[in-house]
Amino acid sequence: MEVIIAKHAGFCFGVKRALQLVEEERKDRQGEVATLGEVIHNPQVVEKLSQAGVKQVGSPEEMKTGTLIISCHGVGPGVKEEAEKAGLEVVDATCPFVARAQELVSLLAREGYEIIIFGDRGHREVTGLEGYGEGRARIVDDIAEVEQLPFCRKLGMVVQTTREIERYQDLLARLGGKCQELRAFNTICEATLKRQKAAVELAGDVDLMLVVGGRNSANTRRLAKVCAETGAEVRHIETAEEISPEWLKGHDRIGITAGASTPQWIIDEVAERLRAKK
Ligand code: SF4
Numbered sequence: 001m002e003v004i005i006a007k008h009a010g011f012c013f014g015v016k017r018a019l020q021l022v023e024e025e026r027k028d029r030q031g032e033v034a035t036l037g038e039v040i041h042n043p044q045v046v047e048k049l050s051q052a053g054v055k056q057v058g059s060p061e062e063m064k065t066g067t068l069i070i071s072c073h074g075v076g077p078g079v080k081e082e083a084e085k086a087g088l089e090v091v092d093a094t095c096p097f098v099a100r101a102q103e104l105v106s107l108l109a110r111e112g113y114e115i116i117i118f119g120d121r122g123h124r125e126v127t128g129l130e131g132y133g134e135g136r137a138r139i140v141d142d143i144a145e146v147e148q149l150p151f152c153r154k155l156g157m158v159v160q161t162t163r164e165i166e167r168y169q170d171l172l173a174r175l176g177g178k179c180q181e182l183r184a185f186n187t188i189c190e191a192t193l194k195r196q197k198a199a200v201e202l203a204g205d206v207d208l209m210l211v212v213g214g215r216n217s218a219n220t221r222r223l224a225k226v227c228a229e230t231g232a233e234v235r236h237i238e239t240a241e242e243i244s245p246e247w248l249k250g251h252d253r254i255g256i257t258a259g260a261s262t263p264q265w266i267i268d269e270v271a272e273r274l275r276a277k278k
Pocket of ligand 1: 189
């Protein structure tokens with residue numbers, strides 16, 4: 001059996017940076033260290049952090065003292081300041097690509113645009129971005145929702161950093177008919193673009209594609225989706241233990257890709273498990 005790992009897979013720059021900040025804080029700080037929500041969407045990494053003493057809180061009010069780390073997905077305006085006012089040390093691990101999208105939403109709001117945020121409703125990054133819109137932003141999760149939008153004079157758009165470029169382009173084409181002026185920013189990050197492109201290329205060349213990463217990870221689920229759209233057989237797994245021998249029957253070439261929040265050790269375990277089956 002041949003096992004091929006996609007050219008771009010696993011941890012991205014923003015995730016590595018966030019985890020490094022968490023590890024440094026845990027090592028250097030006295031007292032409680034907690035992340036606001038999951039610092040990255042990978043249950044195995046979150047479990048390891050918890051074993052190392054890094055707690056997870058749903059809001060700053062859940063902490064009395066200590067260090068609060070903002071996840072790479074970012075938060076809405078004011079959250080950091082509120083936590084600081086409450087006496088917490090705040091470490092901001094927001095990915096710089098998410099921070100750029102936040103700045104662009106602020107800019108569009110200041111310049112009087114109605115704002116579309118193309119992203120997953122309820123996702124932490126998207127909820128945070130909406131907060132920067134000063135009441136002018138609305139989330140569009142699915143292209144079909146464009147039909148419900150009222151016509152307006154000035155319309156601005158940003159997109160969740162992990163969305164698919166093709167959907168963004170489709171949406172862009174449709175929004176033109178909904179306003180007099182359209183100002184759109186492609187805020188999909190390079191890591192997402194590279195992982196999706198490499199995954200699609202590989203999916204077309206193997207018998208089975210394994211997509212490795214948290215089931216709660218938006219970018220991993222999207223990798224599975226773009227691979228499935230090529231017509232490939234696709235399985236989304238979190239760990240090597242989930243691989244069923246049934247899936248491998250009659251397959252000689254297996255491809256592996258992994259979300260931006262999937263650590264290398266999990267990718268390696270999946271590859272080793274497959275190679276051991278030959
Ligand atoms: S996927 Fe992109 S936006 Fe998200 S953390 Fe990684 S580099 Fe940053």
